[in-house]
Amino acid sequence: MDGNASMKGKVMRKYFYFIIATLFLASAAYAADSQIWGDMRVTNIFGYGQVESKNLGPLFTMLQSEYFPMIFFGILVGVPAAFAMHYLAIGPKVFPHGGKKIYIFSVFNRFVHQVAALSFIILVPTGFMIVFGDKLGGGSLIRLAKDLHGLATVPFAIVVIPMFLMWLKDAFFNFDDVKWMMIVGGYLSKEKRPIPAGKFNAGQKMWYWIATLGGMIMILSGAAMYFMDFDIAWLREITGLSQIDILRASAIIHNVVGFAVVALFITHVYMSVFAIKGAIHSIIDGHMEEEEVKILHSSYYKKLKDQGKV
Amino acid sequence: MSSNEMSKMKFYCDDNRCIECDGCSVACAEAHELPTGVNRRKVVTLNEGIEGKEFSTSIACMHCTDAPCEQVCPVDCFYVREDGIVLHDKNKCIGCGYCLYACPFGAPQFPRDGAFGTKGAMDKCTMCAGGPEETNSEKERHLYGQNRIAEGKVPVCAAMCSTKALLVGEAQEVAKIYRQRVSSYGKGVQSAPYGW
Ligand code: SF4
Ligand code: SF4
DSSP states (O other), X not given: OHHHHHHHHHHHHHXXXXXXHHHHHHHHHHHSOOSSSSTHHHHHHHTSSOTTSOOHHHHHHHHHHHTHHHHHHHHHHHHHHHHHHHHHHTOOBOOOTTSOEEEOSOHHXXXXXXXXXXXXXXXXXXXXXXXXXXXXXXXXHHHHHHHHHHHXXXXXXXXXXXXXXXXXXXXXXXXXXXXXXXXXXXXXXXXXXXXXXXXXXXXXXXXXXXXXXXXXXXXXXXXXXHHXXXXXXXXXXXXXXXXXXXXXXXXHHHHHHHHHHHHHHHHHHIIIXXXXXXXXXXXXXXXXXXXXXXXXXXXXXXXXXXXXXX | OHHHHHTOEEEEEOTTTOOOOOHHHHHHHHHTTOOTTOOSSEEEEESTTOTTTOXXXXXXXXXXXXXXXXXXXXXXXXXXXXXXOEEEOTXXXXXXXXXXXXXXXXXXXXXXXXXXXXXXXXXXXXXXXXXXXXXXXXXHHHHHOOBTTTTTOOOHHHHHOTTOOEEEEEHHHHHHHHHHHHHTTTSGGGGSTTXX
16 A cells, blocks of 8 residues: 555656646647748638538537527526426435444545545636626626636646546446436435445446546647647647647537536535435545445445455 | 629729839838837738739728628627728727628737737728727827828829729729729730739
8 A cells, every 4th residue: 555655656756747748738839830820821711611522610609609508508498497396396305414333435435536626616617607608798807707717727637647546447338327327326216225336326427528538628728728729739730630620620519529528516515415415425524324324325335345344 | 782892992002103113012001100010001012023913902801891800800890881881889899800800901900019929909091080089089099090081182092092902992993993003004105004
């Protein structure tokens, strides 16, 4: 375990250097000649809606003008409405708090999670503010939202890879998840029957992949739009896209992946705060009610038992 | 509707005449006191070095009838004037860049304003028609440059174009001039592309 810790330290340091190097590269790329308004302008113009082009210009225009804000609105209203109905019709699962507890999340786990959580608490609402900027009047308020949206990305970008690694082995889908899906995680009834799930259930796994891999996609596509006039030749070469088309693709990807991120983020908050009363405490103090683990993560409980940990 | 459509203001650059002198873009930058790095108008040369195919043309915002920029702006800061000139409100703009992605001509420009290279409010050709501030006010001039249209003057780029390659005005007027030019090619002195 101790050897492991020093290994972790080394990995962390490498990771830190990696981030510094990335920032350095970004600024170097930034200082180069314009890829948009300079000599590349003609290349960029030819990319617009011509037969041999990817048609990303008209595609982005159509999606952004007709669909993106509407879909975000649907998610913002629809997802909470569905959960409100669930809460009223079926109600939350309540487990006695005060019984025996199992230590599940280490300090490192919780720290990484909390940094990501704080970032998301800023990223999601500011993202919505930008999407509905016209309804909010634009100007300095939305400019502030945009700046915060960029700023809050930094802490998330630092923890996203550690988060990806620390929970990876628990996040692969297995047969439990199929069974979990069949009964929709047992959320359609209030009964406390053991539910097939490992350390994470199928829903949490889905959120894990969207938050980490999806999160990285959000960071990269967002960074592309933020820096805009950067010069990364290999990116243009492997994608075969002009600079402006890279930006258009980024905007499309950022919005589409954004749908999944916000829908599952709202779900995650509902589940941990409302649907399973008090579940949020496990990520605050690291402990989970034994009863809760036994029912909601029955396969994990069995494993812990076999290992003699409970 | 069609009569309405006919009176839209348009730019047209006659590439038979453009000599790539860059006068239009320099005039624009000077008249509107644009910061360096912001090129509302730019002269580009296509098919460079390919004999018979090389030509230069001057591009800026084309004041599109179906303005894609206006369709995508998340804060809805664009407005299209009666005469078709596409303008925007810099106080509303958040500098997100969406208009640039939507624009077929790479017209929207972004000055690098703040620390960490944050993008400032978008800047683009106004067809010398200013912005939403009070006409010919100091504020309007500061944010959007001269409002020559309000003074009954031709946009500065076209006004100074030495070969009169760059045309601007009501669409049918521009079309008329161009038609005359095309139909007189190969006749008399006009056969030379620049006419002198
Ligand atoms: S900014 Fe671009 S899309 Fe908008 S009117 Fe001008 S040329 Fe058209
Ligand atoms: S940069 Fe400004 S004008 Fe362009 S789409 Fe964004 S908010 Fe609108």
